[in-house]
Every structure is written in C-alpha cells, then in structure tokens.
Amino acid sequence: MVVAVLALQGAFAEHGQMLDRQKTEHFEIRQKKDLKRPFDALILPGGESTVMGKLLRDLELFEPIREKINAGMPVLGTCAGLILLANEVEEGNSHLGTMDICVRRNAYGRQLGSFCAEEEFGTLGKIPMVFIRAPYIVKTGSHVEILAKTGGRIVAARQGNQLVTAFHPELTEDDRVIRYFLQMAAGAAERR
Numbered sequence: 001m002v003v004a005v006l007a008l009q010g011a012f013a014e015h016g017q018m019l020d021r022q023k024t025e026h027f028e029i030r031q032k033k034d035l036k037r038p039f040d041a042l043i044l045p046g047g048e049s050t051v052m053g054k055l056l057r058d059l060e061l062f063e064p065i066r067e068k069i070n071a072g073m074p075v076l077g078t079c080a081g082l083i084l085l086a087n088e089v090e091e092g093n094s095h096l097g098t099m100d101i102c103v104r105r106n107a108y109g110r111q112l113g114s115f116c117a118e119e120e121f122g123t124l125g126k127i128p129m130v131f132i133r134a135p136y137i138v139k140t141g142s143h144v145e146i147l148a149k150t151g152g153r154i155v156a157a158r159q160g161n162q163l164v165t166a167f168h169p170e171l172t173e174d175d176r177v178i179r180y181f182l183q184m185a186a187g188a189a190e191r192r
C-alpha cells in the first residue's frame, strides 16, 4: 500500500508522520510529475481550501486528481481536504466536487474556531477530534454515509471511495480513523 499526500500547503507533514506510525509507505505530491509515481490512496490535508484549490488549478493537478477520484481512487479529505471534495460550498465555489455533500466553511465562528470533542465515529467507538477553523457538512446526498456528528452537526462521512472528516485525525495519537481509511483502501486495491 502506497499513499500519496497532497503537499501544496497546510498540514501535510502531520499526515506523513501518521502514516509513518502505521508503517505505511507514502510520498508527497507537489507537482504534476509526482502523479506518475503509482499510488493506491490519496490524502488531501487540512489547510486553506481556497489556496489549495487555486494551487491545484495553477499546477495542473486539478483534472488528473479529479479523474483518479472519479475512477475510484480511495481518498481521505481532512478539514480543507473535505471542502475540496464537496460538490457544494455555501457562499463560495466548489473545487474538485466529487462528493455529494454541501459544506459550510469556518462554520463555528471566530470564538469557537478551534476546539476538541470526543464523539462516536461509525462503529469505531468514541474518537478524539481536533477542530481548527473547521467546516461542517450541512447536507448529504443519498449515497453518503454519515459517520460522526458533534453538537448535531455532521463532521465525518463516506461516499464509496471518499472519506472526509471536518476534524484532524493526524493531530491525535488515536490511529483508528487512519486505520479505517487504510482498510478501505486495501479493500479497493483487492477489487482492482
């Protein structure tokens, strides 16, 4: 299993460290030629979705990455990565738009911009969740499975090969979310 981490901006290094802890091979995608190297799964990290969206387009990574995801490449989008995957962004433009969700950016206001919570995640039990100027999901399409909520708001979901979290699993020691994603990716690799 080889995981590619989009490394244009934001918290990509932390994802690399998390993958190291899982003893999973990984490399960074910074430019178009990096996409030539084979990989089995992709991580879109947290950061600033507007900046990442612009860089994806400027560096001509946008279309090839969108095509890979639409063709079934397992992808984990955390925070800004979630926003990049959403097909609807309230009061803004969507980016890759491969996932049938509508998101609200910076959704908790300035005061509550960053906070921690502990909530049930699918069948994994209670997961510690770190939110940093996080979005939440306001609407999901019929093929989207809701995996976690905090304060009644959707903060994790899955649609087939796409897994998104509004929080940052890479910033805690708890490895259950990344293990869930790696299993999802291993299942997809088996089916190929």
Ligand SMILES: NC(=O)CC[C@H](N)C(=O)O
Binding pocket: 045, 046, 047, 048, 049, 050, 078, 079, 080, 081, 083, 105, 106, 132, 133, 134, 135
């Ligand atoms: N920690 C994050 O990734 C924050 C997301 C950021 N507020 C955005 O809108 O892109």
